[in-house]
Every structure is written in structure tokens, then in C-alpha cells.
Amino acid sequence: LAQGLEDAARREPQGAAPHRQNEDEIGALITIYNEMIIKLGDNARLMAKIERDSAWKEMAQQVAHEIKNPLTPLKLNIQYLESKVGSNPELAPQLIAQLAPSLIEQIDNLSQIASEFSNFAQLPDARNEKLNLNDIVKKVHDFFRKREDMSFKLTLPINDVLVFADKNHMVRILNNVIKNAIQAIPEDRPGQISIDLYRQESNAVIKVSDNGTGIPEDMREKVFSPNFTTKSSGTGLGLAIAINMLESFGGRIYFETIENEGSDFFIEIPLMRFEDNFPQANKVFLED
Numbered sequence: 001l002a003q004g005l006e007d008a009a010r011r012e013p014q015g016a017a018p019h020r021q022n023e024d025e026i027g028a029l030i031t032i033y034n035e036m037i038i039k040l041g042d043n044a045r046l047m048a049k050i051e052r053d054s055a056w057k058e059m060a061q062q063v064a065h066e067i068k069n070p071l072t073p074l075k076l077n078i079q080y081l082e083s084k085v086g087s088n089p090e091l092a093p094q095l096i097a098q099l100a101p102s103l104i105e106q107i108d109n110l111s112q113i114a115s116e117f118s119n120f121a122q123l124p125d126a127r128n129e130k131l132n133l134n135d136i137v138k139k140v141h142d143f144f145r146k147r148e149d150m151s152f153k154l155t156l157p158i159n160d161v162l163v164f165a166d167k168n169h170m171v172r173i174l175n176n177v178i179k180n181a182i183q184a185i186p187e188d189r190p191g192q193i194s195i196d197l198y199r200q201e202s203n204a205v206i207k208v209s210d211n212g213t214g215i216p217e218d219m220r221e222k223v224f225s226p227n228f229t230t231k232s233s234g235t236g237l238g239l240a241i242a243i244n245m246l247e248s249f250g251g252r253i254y255f256e257t258i259e260n261e262g263s264d265f266f267i268e269i270p271l272m273r274f275e276d277n278f279p280q281a282n283k284v285f286l287e288d
Contacts (some may be wrong), residue, residue, distance in 0.1 A: 067110060069172070069175040069176055069179050070106045070107075070109045070110050070175060071110075072144075072179060073102075073106060073143030073144055073146075073175070074103060074106050074107070076143070076144070076146045076147060077099050077102060077103055077143065077146060078103070079146075080099075080146045081095055081096070081099055102139060102142060102143060105139065105171070106143065108168075109168060109171055109172065109175075126165070126166035126169055126245070126248035126249055127166050127167075127168075128164050128165050128166050128248075128249050129164070129165075129166070129167065130162060130163075130164060130272060131162065131163050131164070131165050131167055131170065131272075132160050132161070132162060133160075133161040133162070133163055133170075133197055133204055133206070133269075134156050134157070134160050134161055134197065136167065136170050136171065136174070137154070137156065137174065137195060137197050137206060138154065138156065139171075140171060140174040140175065140178065140195075141154045141195050143175075144178055144182070144193070147182075147191075149190075149191060150182070150185065150190065150191025150192060150193060151190075151191065151192055151193070152193045152194075152195070153192070153193070153194045153195070154194075154195050154196075155194070155195070155196040155197065155198075156197050157197060157198055157199065161197055161198075161199060161204045161271070162271065162272040163204050163249070163269045163270065163271060163272050164249060164270075164272045164273075165249040165251070165269060166245070166248065166249060169245040169246075169248065169249075172241075172242075172245065173242045173245055173246065173253075173267060174206070174208075174267070176239060176241065176242050177208045177239070177242065177253075177265050177267065178193065178195070178208055180239065180265075181193050181208050181209070181210035181212065181263070181265070182210070183212075184210050184212030184213060184214075184262070184263060185210055185211060185212040185213075186212070186213060189211065189212075191210070191211065191212075192210070192211045193208070193209070193210055194207075194208070194209040194210075195207070195208055195209075196209075199271065200268075202270060202271055203268045203269060203270055203271060204268070204269045204270075204271050205266055205267070205268050205269075206266070206267040206269075207264055207265070207266050207267075208264070208265045208267070209262060209263070209264045209265075210262045210263055211261070211262040212262050212263060213259070213260060213262075214257045214258050214259040214260055214261055214262055214263055215255070215257040215259070215263060216259060217259075220257070223239060223255065224239050224240055224243055224253075239253070242267075246267065246269070249269065249270075250269070250270045251267065251268055251269040251270070252268050253265065253266065253267050253268070254266050254268075
């Protein structure tokens, strides 16, 4: 606008009548103002289009990422079944009975993902319930341990670790973190993945460790940002999604890393309290 005033002043002929000069200055200002409004409108429409395109692009990436994670253990289990049945056909019924629950659960997970993204990739509200983390961590571990290019180690406590959380979300969070750990390990290095479940004060902690390349210092602040991914660190969109899921039941995720040695990712969830077992309406309060 200041530049417009200077331009209008420069356009005024010398010796013009005062009232004519004022009218011309006002007319010039109105013209410049109108041009600015048009440009602002064009810029606003351009920004809106860029935001919409970016949102759709991010949604497509998120859908692809979330679908690929369950497909990996599904493929491994089916390949394992095919190999064992091919060499020992008589074991087919036993192997099918053993693997069917895991395959069905991952298929249900895929179905859930498709339903969630039908409404512009918005995750549904968490359906929190009483969960035994020992069972969930073991099942997810079993999905991945069939890999022949790396070893998996699972450590579980003797006593059940109970939390109040969404089962499907927990499975997806673990899938994402373990998949990232696998991707962090170079192809020329024998992979080692450790999964540990333990209590720490009033929280349950799931620790996923790898012997990968670690995360460079200049990338550590971006690890949980949407769409951030590098082949060496293996972190990506799944970790950003994991944060949102964990927040729905009071959890959090963080990591420790050493370059060229590996990373530890910690999934922390509040332990289930006694009152979480009972809805408020079903509680009975005794008066003194």
C-alpha cells in the first residue's frame, strides 16, 4: 500500500488543481487496493488448493504405509506354512490350526484400517478395554519371528501386565515400531531385534531394540514428524500415527539411539488401575 501511494504521487502531473489532484490520488489508491484484493484472493485459493493436495497426498501415503505393515507378517506366515506343508504334508492340519488365529487377526486389522480411512483417513475414537499386554506382545512377536534373515528375542514378565487401551491400536503401534526396527538394520548385518515387556513404576513399558544404523543427530527431532522417513533409520509415518494412538489412552513413545550401534524405542502406557475395571454407573459407594 505504501508503494502504491508513492506510485500514485509520481503519476500526478505538476501544476494540477488541488481538488483534481486529490481525486486522482484517491482513484489511484482505489485501483491499487482492488488489485491487491484480487491478488490476495488468488493467493488464498492457491494456498487452499496446495493444502488440499497435500492432505490427499499425505492420506494416500498413510493408507499405503498402514496397509503394508500387516501384509508383511501375513506374507511371512503364509510362506512359512507353504514351506512346512510342502516338506511335511501330514502337518498341514496342525500348522493351519496354529497359524490361522494370527492370520485372521491381521486380516481383521486390515479391514479395520480400510474402515478408518473411508472418512478421510481419520482414526476412530479408541475403544479402550482391559488388555493383557503379555498376550498382545507375544502375538505380534510371533508374526515377525519367522524371518530367516534376523533373530528375534522376546522377554515377558511372569505376571500379567494389564492396561486400559484399544487392542487394534496396540497391535498397529507394535507393528509399526517393529517394522521400523527391521528397516533400520543394513542388509549386510545379521539382524537382532529384542522385545521386552516390563513394569516401571505406574507404567507398562514395551522396549523394542535393534542393532541397526541408529538415527543421526540431525534427524532425531524429525523422527515423529509425519512423512519423515529414511532407509537407514527406518522411521516414518507409522511413528507419527503411533503417537496419536498412544495419546488416546494416556501413553507415549520415545527413543534412545547410538549411531552405528542401534536404537531402543520405548512404548509407555499407564498400568490399569482397579477403578478402570468398573464403569462409574456400576460402582457402589458405602457411606460411613
